Amino acid sequence: MKLIALILVLMVSTASACRRTSIQQTGQPTLSPEQALTLRQTVMTYLECEECEQGELEAVVKLGQTAVPTLSATLRDGPSQASRELLRRQLSDTYRRLKEYEKTHPEAKVSQSEEEYVKTYLDNYIALYQVRAATALGSIGGPEAKRALEEASNKPLRDDVKATIKHSLENIK
Secondary structure, three states: OHHHHHHHHHHHHHHHHHHHHHHHHHHHOOOOOHHHHHHHHEEEEEHHHHOOOOOHHHHHHHHHHHHHHHHHHHHHHHHHHHHHHHHHHHHHHHHHHHHHHHHOHHOOOOOOOOHHHHHHHHHHHHHHHHHHHHHHHHOOHHHHHHHHHHHHHHHOOOOOHHHHHHHHHHHHO
């Protein structure tokens, strides 16, 4: 029992030390769970909006520098692997339904293989996240946002993403 208590104390103190070190290294303030949830929801609403006519970008810009790490990671990595896998499955399912529809409607021929179809739309999804992240970083501004944009500008990204990064860098606040 004493060994378990000792292990728990060590785990808690190690986690606490790692958290303090992380804050000291990044210079980012610690967000409460409620603030972190609001940040995530606001950023995700913007990244996933259809027409983005409800002030989604403006809401992210209001978050200011607290949104920069999330947006920087999104620009660098795109959507999460879980989101990509979910979309990949949806696209495969849609492709199969299109092929079934094609059997009774030959004029609605699907010209791509399933692999090509999924890759095309998945690549578009990733690029959309990156474009929106670059746009938001440019609108928020500041040295960290600029650094994320500059780092991304040196990565092998799609032309539309690179163009947005370039525009954001030219117009950064």
